[in-house]
Every structure is written in C-alpha cells, then in structure tokens.
Amino acid sequence: MTDMLLPVAERLLAPGELDVERLNPLLARLQAPGVDGADLYFQHIISESWVLEDGIVKEGSFNVDQGVGVRAISGEKTGFAYSNAIALPALEQAVDAARSISRAGQDTPRGQLIAAASVPALYAADNPLEVLSQADKVALLKRIDEATRSLDPRIQQVTVSLAGTWEQILIAASDGTLAADVRPLVRFNVSVIVEQNGRRERGGHGGGGRVDYRYFLSEDRAMGYAREALRQALVNLEAKPAPAGSMPVVMGPGWSGVLLHEAVGHGLEGDFNRKGSSAFSGRVGQQVASPLVSVVDDGTLAQRRGSLTRDDEGTPTQCTPLIEKGILKGYMQDKLNARLMGVAATGNGRRESYACLPMPRMTNTYMLAGEHDPEEIIASVKNGIYCKSLGGGQVDITSGKFVFSTSEAYLIENGKITAPVKGATLIGNGPEAMNRISMVGTDLELDSGVGTCGKDGQSVPVGVGQPTLKLDAITVGGTA
Amino acid sequence: MGSNKQQTAEHAAETQGVGPQDLPRLQSLVAEIVAQAKQQGATACEVGVSVNQGLAVNVRRGEVETLEFNRDQGFAITVYSGQRKGSASTSDTSASAIKQAVEAALVIAKHASEDPCAGLADANQMAQQLPDLDLYHAWDLHADQAIELAQQMEEAAFAVDPRLSNSDGASVNLFQGCRVYGNSHGFIGGYAGTRHSMSCVMIAEANVNGERQMQRDYWYDVNRQSQALQSAQAIGQKAAQRTVARLGARAVPTAQVPVLFAPEVAAGLLGHFLAAISGGNLYRKSSFLEGALGQRLFPDWLNIDERPHLPSLLGSSSFDNDGLATRAQSFVQGGELVSYLLSVYSARKLGMTSTANAGGAHNLFVSHGDADQQALLKQMGRGLLVTELMGQGVNMVTGDYSRGAGGYWVENGEIQFPVQEVTIAGNLRDIFANVAAIGNDVDTRGNIRTGSILIEQMTLAGS
Numbered sequence: 001m002t003d004m005l006l007p008v009a010e011r012l013l014a015p016g017e018l019d020v021e022r023l024n025p026l027l028a029r030l031q032a033p034g035v036d037g038a039d040l041y042f043q044h045i046i047s048e049s050w051v052l053e054d055g056i057v058k059e060g061s062f063n064v065d066q067g068v069g070v071r072a073i074s075g076e077k078t079g080f081a082y083s084n085a086i087a088l089p090a091l092e093q094a095v096d097a098a099r100s101i102s103r104a105g106q107d108t109p110r111g112q113l114i115a116a117a118s119v120p121a122l123y124a125a126d127n128p129l130e131v132l133s134q135a136d137k138v139a140l141l142k143r144i145d146e147a148t149r150s151l152d153p154r155i156q157q158v159t160v161s162l163a164g165t166w167e168q169i170l171i172a173a174s175d176g177t178l179a180a181d182v183r184p185l186v187r188f189n190v191s192v193i194v195e196q197n198g199r200r201e202r203g204g205h206g207g208g209g210r211v212d213y214r215y216f217l218s219e220d221r222a223m224g225y226a227r228e229a230l231r232q233a234l235v236n237l238e239a240k241p242a243p244a245g246s247m248p249v250v251m252g253p254g255w256s257g258v259l260l261h262e263a264v265g266h267g268l269e270g271d272f273n274r275k276g277s278s279a280f281s282g283r284v285g286q287q288v289a290s291p292l293v294s295v296v297d298d299g300t301l302a303q304r305r306g307s308l309t310r311d312d313e314g315t316p317t318q319c320t321p322l323i324e325k326g327i328l329k330g331y332m333q334d335k336l337n338a339r340l341m342g343v344a345a346t347g348n349g350r351r352e353s354y355a356c357l358p359m360p361r362m363t364n365t366y367m368l369a370g371e372h373d374p375e376e377i378i379a380s381v382k383n384g385i386y387c388k389s390l391g392g393g394q395v396d397i398t399s400g401k402f403v404f405s406t407s408e409a410y411l412i413e414n415g416k417i418t419a420p421v422k423g424a425t426l427i428g429n430g431p432e433a434m435n436r437i438s439m440v441g442t443d444l445e446l447d448s449g450v451g452t453c454g455k456d457g458q459s460v461p462v463g464v465g466q467p468t469l470k471l472d473a474i475t476v477g478g479t480a
Numbered sequence: 481m482g483s484n485k486q487q488t489a490e491h492a493a494e495t496q497g498v499g500p501q502d503l504p505r506l507q508s509l510v511a512e513i514v515a516q517a518k519q520q521g522a523t524a525c526e527v528g529v530s531v532n533q534g535l536a537v538n539v540r541r542g543e544v545e546t547l548e549f550n551r552d553q554g555f556a557i558t559v560y561s562g563q564r565k566g567s568a569s570t571s572d573t574s575a576s577a578i579k580q581a582v583e584a585a586l587v588i589a590k591h592a593s594e595d596p597c598a599g600l601a602d603a604n605q606m607a608q609q610l611p612d613l614d615l616y617h618a619w620d621l622h623a624d625q626a627i628e629l630a631q632q633m634e635e636a637a638f639a640v641d642p643r644l645s646n647s648d649g650a651s652v653n654l655f656q657g658c659r660v661y662g663n664s665h666g667f668i669g670g671y672a673g674t675r676h677s678m679s680c681v682m683i684a685e686a687n688v689n690g691e692r693q694m695q696r697d698y699w700y701d702v703n704r705q706s707q708a709l710q711s712a713q714a715i716g717q718k719a720a721q722r723t724v725a726r727l728g729a730r731a732v733p734t735a736q737v738p739v740l741f742a743p744e745v746a747a748g749l750l751g752h753f754l755a756a757i758s759g760g761n762l763y764r765k766s767s768f769l770e771g772a773l774g775q776r777l778f779p780d781w782l783n784i785d786e787r788p789h790l791p792s793l794l795g796s797s798s799f800d801n802d803g804l805a806t807r808a809q810s811f812v813q814g815g816e817l818v819s820y821l822l823s824v825y826s827a828r829k830l831g832m833t834s835t836a837n838a839g840g841a842h843n844l845f846v847s848h849g850d851a852d853q854q855a856l857l858k859q860m861g862r863g864l865l866v867t868e869l870m871g872q873g874v875n876m877v878t879g880d881y882s883r884g885a886g887g888y889w890v891e892n893g894e895i896q897f898p899v900q901e902v903t904i905a906g907n908l909r910d911i912f913a914n915v916a917a918i919g920n921d922v923d924t925r926g927n928i929r930t931g932s933i934l935i936e937q938m939t940l941a942g943s
Binding site for chain 1: 540543544545546547548549550552553554565568569570572577584587588590591594595598646683693695726729764766872873878880882883884886901902903905941942943
C-alpha cells in the first residue's frame with residue numbers, strides 16, 4: 001500500500017465501520033450480469049471562505065461534505081447512485097440502484113483490489129486551511145484591504161476573499177484499481193470599484209493553486225493581486241467603446257488561454273468525439289490548426305490549480321499532446337470513453353464530487369511557445385485589438401462557435417497599442433480560428449490560478465495558458 | 481435493511497420517496513440545531529435543512545446512456561454573536577456533526593468584524609401565515625417508464641427530418657425535495673416541492689456551400705406537475721425542428737439593427753434587470769441602476785410584477801430566505817422603477833425596508849401587448865430574431881452588454897435564413913428604454929415570464 005492510501009482509507013471508511021477488505025464484496029455485488037465496469041468513489045471535503053467588504057470581515061463559512069458515488073457501466077450505459085452516508089446499508093442501497101442499469105448479460109471477470117503503484121505527489125497532503133490561524137486569515141484580509149484603499153483616492157469599494165478546500169478521495173474499481181489522493185486548493189481574490197467624474201468601473205484579480213495559504217504571503221502575492229485589480233479598473237475608466245466587426249486580434253499571454261480552452265479544448269474531450277458531436281470528431285491525424293499551433297493538456301504541473309496526481313478514476317495524470325504543429329494528435333479520455341474508442345485513458349476522468357458522474361475534462365490546457373517576439377506580433381497589426389485580460393467564455397462544440405469576453409483590451413493602431421476599449425464579446429468558429437493563427441510568441445505564460453470550467457452542470461478547477469498570438473480575423477462585438 | 485439484498489431500486493424509491501411526510505422530522509431537526517446553537521452561546525441563529533431525491537435518465541440513439549438516482553441531505557447554519565456572524569454547512573446531520581458545525585460557525589463569528597447591519601429581521605416581521613401553495617406533485621414514474629418516455633421523445637425527434645444525423649440525448653428528470661427554514665425567533669417554515677423536466681438535444685448535419693455543417697439545438701419543458709408538461713413527442717419534435725432550422729447558418733454584415741429577443745432568451749434580459757436592482761449589487765456600488773429608483777427606465781406601458789403566492793408555480797413561496805412573508809408587488813409600474821429587490825441585510829445597508837426578496841424574486845410577470853411573434857417580426861421589418869445567446873458579456877457596473885448571438889435574419893417581416901457567429905451589443909439602460917413591444921408568446925417555464933421583446937436598435941457585429 002502507498003503512504004497515502006492507508007490514512008485516507010482510514011479517514012473515509014472507518015467512521016462507517018468499513019475497511020478496504022469490505023469493498024471487494026460490494027464491488028462483486030455491483031457487478032451484476034452485463035456490468036463490465038464499476039467503481040466506488042469515496043470523498044470527504046472540507047472548505048472555508050472568508051469575505052471582507054466595506055472594510056470589515058463580514059462573513060465566513062465552514063463546510064463539510066462527504067459521500068460515496070457508486071457507478072456500474074454496461075457497454076455505453078451507466079447506472080449511478082450516491083449517498084451522503086458512508087456506511088454499509090446506504091452503500092448497499094446505492095449499489096443496488098446503480099446495478100439496475102443491467103439486468104442481463106455476461107459476467108465480467110473482476111480483479112481483486114490492488115493498491116495502485118505509487119506516483120509522485122504533485123502537491124502536499126497537509127490541510128491547507130490550518131497553516132494560518134483564524135485570526136491571521138482575518139488580519140491578512142484587513143491588511144490587504146487597508147493597503148489597497150491607500151493606493152488611490154478613486155477607490156470606492158474593495159472586496160477581498162480567501163477560500164480553501166481540502167479533499168480526500170478513495171477509488172475502488174472492478175478493474176482492481178485501489179487508489180487515493182489528498183488535494184489542497186486555495187485562492188485569493190481582490191475586486192475594486194473606482195469612480196472618477198461620475199463614471200464607475202470594476203477591476204479584479206486573484207490567484208491560487210494546490211498549495212496552502214502561505215503562498216499568498218510570500219513575495220507579497222496577495223498585494224500583487226490588489227495592485228493588478230486596481231490597475232485594470234483605472235484603465236477601464238479611460239476605455240472608449242470597442243469597435244464592431246471582423247478584425248485582427250492579438251491575444252496577450254497567460255489567462256487569454258481561455259480562448260484555447262473554448263476554441264479547441266472542449267472539442268477535444270473524448271465523450272463528444274465518441275458520440276460524433278464535436279466539430280473535431282474523426283479528425284485525428286488531420287490538420288486542424290495553423291502549423292504554428294501546438295497544444296497540450298498537462299495534469300502533471302506541480303501545485304497548479306488544474307493539476308491532479310491522479311484523476312477521479314485513479315489514473316495518474318500525464319502531459320497529453322492534443323495538437324502538434326497543427327495536426328490533431330488525440331483526445332482527452334476518461335476510462336469509459338477510452339475503452340469505447342479503443343485508446344488509453346489519459347488521466348482526464350474528473351468529477352465535481354461524489355454526487356456526479358466522471359467525464360473527460362481538461363486539467364491545465366495550454367499552447368506551446370512559438371518563435372515570434374511579442375512586440376513584433378503587435379507591430380504587425382495595422383488596425384485591430386489587443387486583448388490583455390479576459391472574462392469568461394463558452395463554446396458550442398457541435399458547430400464550433402465559441403465566445404470570450406475581454407476585461408482589458410486596447411486598440412492597435414499602426415502597430416502600436418493605443419486607447420483602452422470597453423469590454424466586448426468576441427465570437428468565432430474554433431477550427432477556423434485555429435487556422436487563422438498567423439503568429440505565436442515566445443512568451444508562454446500560465447494563468448495565476450483562478451479558472452473554473454463548467455460542463456453538464458459540473459464545475460472543476462482548471463488551468464489555461466498561452467503565449468502572445470495573433471488571430472488574423474475574428475468578430476469583435478463592440479458598439480463603435 | 482442492509483440484509484435485504486433483493487430490494488430493487490424501484491422498490492427503494494417507492495418506499496422512501498421524499499415528501500411532506502418528511503417535514504415534521506426536518507422541523508424537529510431545525511429545532512434541535514437552533515437549540516444547540518443557543519446552548520453553545522449564539523445570541524441568534526438561522527438554519528436551513530433540506531432533503532432531496534431525484535431520478536435522471538438520459539437516452540441517446542435509442543439506448544440508455546445514464547440512469548442516475550440522487551438523494552441529498554444537508555443543513556446550513558448562520559450564527560450571530562452580537563453583531564458578528566459566522567456560517568457552516570454539512571451533509572451529515574448526526575448529533576456530533578451538528579455540534580461541530582455550530583462550533584465552527586461560532587469560531588468564525590468570533591473572528592469576524594462587528595457589522596451593524598448583521599442579524600435576523602425583527603421578530604414581528606416574521607411571516608405569520610404560511611398558505612399551502614400546492615407545490616408537491618410526485619410523479620409516479622419508474623426508471624423503466626422514464627427511459628421509455630425519453631426514447632419516445634428522441635424517436636419523435638429523429639422522425640422529423642433525415643438530416644438529423646445524431647442526438648446528444650433525450651432526458652427525463654424527476655425531483656422531489658423538502659426544505660425547512662427556522663430561526664431563533666421561533667419562526668419555522670417549510671415546504672415539500674417537486675420539479676420535473678424533459679429535454680432533448682438534437683444534432684443535424686448537411687453540406688452547406690460545399691462544406692459540412694453540423695448544428696445542434698434543443699427544447700425542454702419543466703413543471704411541478706408532470707401532467708402539465710408538454711408531451712415527450714412534442715418536445716422531441718420541437719427540438720428537431722429548431723435544430724434543422726439552424727442548418728445553413730451564417731454571419732451577416734455589421735450593422736445597427738432592431739433585435740427581437742425570442743421568449744426563451746428574453747427572460748435573460750430581465751434577469752440582468754433584476755440583478756441590477758438587487759440590494760447586494762446596489763450597496764456594493766456595483767449596479768448601473770444605483771439611484772435609479774423613481775426613474776422611468778422602460779416605456780410607459782411596461783409593468784413588472786411579482787406574484788409569489790400563485791399555486792403550483794416553480795417560483796412560488798410563502799416566505800423568503802429571511803423568514804419574511806412574500807407578497808404580491810411591483811418593481812416596474814408605467815415604465816418607472818418603483819421598488820428595488822431587497823433582503824433584510826441589503827435593506828439595512830441601504831437604509832430601506834426589505835421587500836421580502838432574500839433569495840430572489842418569486843414568479844415575475846412582464847406585461848405584454850396582443851401581438852404574437854409573427855406580428856412582432858412584421859413590426860421589426862428588417863433585423864435579427866435572436867434565439868440563442870452565448871457568453872457572459874454583461875458588465876453590471878456599467879450596464880455594458882455584448883454577447884454572442886444566434887438566430888434568424890428577417891426582411892420584410894419574414895424569416896430569411898439562420899444566422900450564427902454574430903454579437904449584439906449595447907448598454908442595458910438604452911436597451912430597456914428602447915423596448916418597442918413585448919409579445920403575447922409568453923414562455924411559462926421559468927421564474928421570469930415574458931413574451932418576445934423587440935428592441936428598437938442594437939449594434940450587430942458580424943462579417
């Protein structure tokens with residue numbers, strides 16, 4: 001058994017008078033005739049959040065959730081049930097509900113549970129919430145609030161928040177997988193409202209990762225978020241209406257990787273491609289992007305928000321090439337879709353919680369650096385837009401249409417960044433947009449650790465990244 | 481129970497359906513948690529307890545894809561220590577978990593700041609009468625029957641047109657739940673409710689100008705009463721017709737044009753309005769409608785009314801999340817903003833009185849004329865009918881609005897061809913002021929009931 005497995009199994013199973021040995025008969029019961037895959041997913045998660053606004057620490061909350069998700073797979077069919085109670089009667093009831101997906105069929109041989117070979121942990125197993133006392137958390141929020149307010153008299157409102165979770169999971173599957181993971185996740189956000197001559201604007205920034213709260217204290221990171229939030233708000237005070245229509249757009253490095261996440265990321269998730277519902281379905285080996293474009297999904301980056309030592313099916317994560325020099329190399333897979341498509345799982349089986357089914361999801365998805373100097377990329381545009389920071393995005397993976405909204409953008413005039421423009425939504429078609437990437441910068445950056453991705457109602461933390469790049473044409477949804 | 485290995489899922493659902501019979505148990509749980517909080521020294525507290533049960537089936541290309549049985553429980557507590565506040569929640573309702581949650585909330589309250597606006601509403605403000613709003617209508621449908629219904633829905637969809645090459649699934653969802661709220665004033669209120677839905681997502685494929693084009697669209701219905709749902713066949717057919725109609729979609733040139741929001745997206749426009757008049761955004765100086773009370777925001781024929789006590793509607797509730805009695809009221813009368821949307825806390829922050837909207841609005845009705853969508857298309861003449869919006873491009877601080885859109889190009893009051901890959905933009909204040917008409921084609925599925933909304937002019941960005 002690995003170091004982690006024993007304490008996690010003890011923490012999750014012992015209170016309900018269960019142990020790993022007793023999971024074998026439960027899995028046997030779950031494997032009704034015709035069931036060819038099954039798993040039990042135990043989860044215990046504690047989380048807290050603290051919010052300061054109007055100069056006072058107004059509220060905090062502490063939450064505990066635990067439960068077990070029970071899944072039985074028969075071909076392409078999945079039966080699923082879950083319970084908040086981790087104890088035998090409730091588990092048996094969930095097992096019987098999930099196995100009802102299959103009433104007939106062959107018995108599939110089942111592996112005895114074997115502790116998974118250990119893989120190097122990408123983050124510490126300690127509770128990240130306990131490294132600071134409650135008094136110190138409150139003091140941190142107050143210090144950042146006061147320091148932020150003193151930066152500029154135009155500040156009207158400051159909101160500072162600190163949040164952390166500590167999650168322990170245990171997976172037992174009919175293929176013999178027995179694996180555990182302990183995952184910390186923290187984030188810190190600052191939002192400011194500024195006012196000048198009756199005009200108000202907001203700016204926000206934050207960061208975090210699979211680290212503990214001390215991360216925000218080192219290098220004065222928390223204050224860095226505050227300065228960035230203020231800078232963005234002040235820029236927006238000067239913003240004029242964005243133009244409307246199709247034009248060249250230069251995306252800045254880092255968080256702008258939202259573009260990539262929407263334009264190609266979702267379309268390369270295994271489930272959509274198995275079902276043939278993605279604009280990228282059946283295109284492995286084909287040119288789907290400009291030859292300048294190489295994209296990976298990498299769950300193995302230490303301490304990153306989107307990283308996982310193992311995914312929620314127990315598969316170790318990996319760095320998966322998705323697009324290499326414009327050629328589609330493969331999809332992101334969970335176990336179900338990998339089996340049905342006859343390929344290997346890639347460590348992308350993720351779920352929001354025990355109460356949801358796992359599916360192929362991104363981890364940290366980014367474009368590799370290219371060869372152009374970022375200055376040169378901007379200088380190449382006569383009239384267009386430079387997007388420095390984005391809000392959210394969305395994609396329709398079937399038609400390939402995707403959108404993202406700018407939160408800090410500027411006009412480019414005669415190769416120079418000039419006036420800031422108001423937030424606008426940009427819309428394009430994923431495969432088309434990827435082919436219109438004509439320059440890729442040397443300055444790959446990953447985001448600061450605030451991304452959350454939603455799919456089928458399930459939210460999971462993700463990372464994005466991108467070097468500076470140029471899209472020859474995309475529709476900018478301004479008003480001017 | 482653990483030894484009865486023959487018990488099937490269907491049987492379990494029958495014998496243990498969540499419903500009104502659970503209310504007494506949840507009420508005593510609330511009382512127990514309130515007592516525990518007082519015992520540990522909270523000066524005041526409020527507690528919400530819920531238990532939910534659901535069944536969800538998804539069928540794709542005739543085969544079951546997922547069959548999910550859901551059952552949740554949990555509680556959330558907020559304690560006050562004088563003017564300091566702390567919260568906790570857990571899915572474990574054992575005595576020891578209750579004790580720990582109360583402790584955790586009190587520790588947070590100890591470290592939080594004094595907030596002069598914190599605290600429960602006054603005891604005399606608590607709802608006195610809790611009328612039965614007929615919210616619980618269990619759907620006696622077994623998993624096998626739900627699967628069959630989903631299959632019928634998808635089959636009806638595929639039968640509409642041969643270009644429907646694929647499906648992203650037809651689903652049937654059943655939900656029943658109980659929620660009880662109580663606080664240290666002795667108020668306790670709760671209700672059992674149901675929500676059932678059916679939806680279908682189809683994919684169509686065709687060659688358009690020599691290029692393969694794939695489109696998706698969907699339709700759904702949702703109701704507390706299963707017998708009030710549209711038939712599975714009707715939902716499937718509507719999803720199919722909408723999907724096929726998207727084939728051949730293209731961008732149109734950038735222009736200033738009138739825009740008609742179909743009812744299924746028009747409600748979102750009013751959702752932005754509600755967010756802008758809600759207390760939380762107002763006291764945070766984060767709303768473009770701060771200080772707009774008494775101003776004429778919409779044309780003078782437009783009213784927006786809340787009707788919380790209508791029986792069986794999805795948004796109906798006799799009390800809000802603060803325990804205050806909800807009431808019929810108006811937010812917009814004759815185009816004028818006559819009330820903000822306030823909870824006890826946000827009202828105190830603004831020096832106003834709560835409108836019993838902690839947790840949001842309950843059944844919002846938007847006034848409309850006699851024209852149907854066809855007539856509104858005629859009125860528009862040339863412009864964009866929007867049936868789909870994408871992205872989050874709405875800035876609540878400034879009211880700036882810019883979203884991805886899909887729909888149909890209209891000339892001479894007639895639909896010409898489907899449109900995609902365009903954006904529509906403007907400022908919400910201008911958009912509200914430029915409402916030219918609202919149709920009688922009211923979408924009754926959501927909490928906000930409105931017909932199609934015609935906006936005189938917006939910026940459309942396209943090719």
